[in-house]
Amino acid sequence: MYSLRSTEDLSDPERLFRLSPDDVRLLNPNTGTCPIFRTRRDAEITKAIYRRVPVLIDEAKGEEGNAWDVSFLRMFDMANDSGLFRTRPQLEAGGWELNGNVFARGAERYLPLYEAKMVHHFNHRFGDYAMKDEDSESTALPEVPIERLQNPGYMPLPRYWVPAAEVGARLEARGGRQWLLGWRDICRSADERTVIAGAIPCVGVGHKFLLAAPKKQQGAFALLANLTTFAFDYVARQKTGGTSLGYFVFKQLPVVGPTSYSGAAPWQLDTALAGWIGTQWQFGFTVNG
Numbered sequence: 001m002y003s004l005r006s007t008e009d010l011s012d013p014e015r016l017f018r019l020s021p022d023d024v025r026l027l028n029p030n031t032g033t034c035p036i037f038r039t040r041r042d043a044e045i046t047k048a049i050y051r052r053v054p055v056l057i058d059e060a061k062g063e064e065g066n067a068w069d070v071s072f073l074r075m076f077d078m079a080n081d082s083g084l085f086r087t088r089p090q091l092e093a094g095g096w097e098l099n100g101n102v103f104a105r106g107a108e109r110y111l112p113l114y115e116a117k118m119v120h121h122f123n124h125r126f127g128d129y130a131m132k133d134e135d136s137e138s139t140a141l142p143e144v145p146i147e148r149l150q151n152p153g154y155m156p157l158p159r160y161w162v163p164a165a166e167v168g169a170r171l172e173a174r175g176g177r178q179w180l181l182g183w184r185d186i187c188r189s190a191d192e193r194t195v196i197a198g199a200i201p202c203v204g205v206g207h208k209f210l211l212a213a214p215k216k217q218q219g220a221f222a223l224l225a226n227l228t229t230f231a232f233d234y235v236a237r238q239k240t241g242g243t244s245l246g247y248f249v250f251k252q253l254p255v256v257g258p259t260s261y262s263g264a265a266p267w268q269l270d271t272a273l274a275g276w277i278g279t280q281w282q283f284g285f286t287v288n289g
Helices: 007-011 021-027 040-052 059-065 088-093 163-174 220-227 230-239 271-279
Strands: 069-074 098-099 102-105 106-115 159-163 181-183 197-200 207-213
Touching: 021 040, 040 230, 088 098, 106 163, 159 163, 181 220, 197 220, 207 220
Parallel strands: none
Antiparallel strands: 069 207, 098 102, 102 106, 106 159, 181 197, 181 207
16 A cells, blocks of 8 residues: 555555565565555556566576666766866866867867756757756756757757766776667656656766666667656556666566567667767767777
8 A cells, every 4th residue: 555645545445455475576576675556456557567578687587687688887976076077167268169069179078968857758958058047046957949959960068078088988898889878867656757768979977867788789779669668657657656766676677678579689770770870979979889
């Protein structure tokens, strides 16, 4: 029983349900914790999903329990790594020149530091600090008008920039990346969408946008398709009791495996998209794998 508003809810049969130890292990195999169902029907639907679809990472099964071969990355901590961050006035005072949203000086580069609020579903240009009123006390970013998004050359500006060499050093151990996949850590089960996942350019990333790094990046667009479905979001709502969608929760969400796709293997799906990435995300910097 969760989200009870009054004692009268205790007499509502739809708000009462039982979970066996096997049910709990099915739903959260790694932690053995109990999901936060609001109704009996939510519990039954979620259990039916888990009987058909495996979790993203089942730690007890080793490599077999990680069909997408995913690891996780927290790139830059907004507090501990702040000594690496530079603002636009600081870089311009040092002789750096802004090209798009990348600062350059000779062969050196400073890349944008993306924050979670700059990303949304299918939109890596959701937030732009250049549009924010400096006198506003709100932490939210203004909505980017559709006219700007219709311009393929439009690039949003961040609050901070970080050295490209630092980004490369953090990604080198992941086999190199041409683009990044992640989701917002801050979320709520009562919002329109709980899981906000997206693909972003190969830039610096703050710790509130959590990164998933499939070892084989080809085909990761199919993984992203999993993470943006309504069914995936529905299950995530049953697992989210606070305002954080951390790694331990994300690992235990149901994700259709790569072998479930018919026709071409998902590893081949990126072929047609490779050119698009090259034209959309020209940052003068790529970590090649």
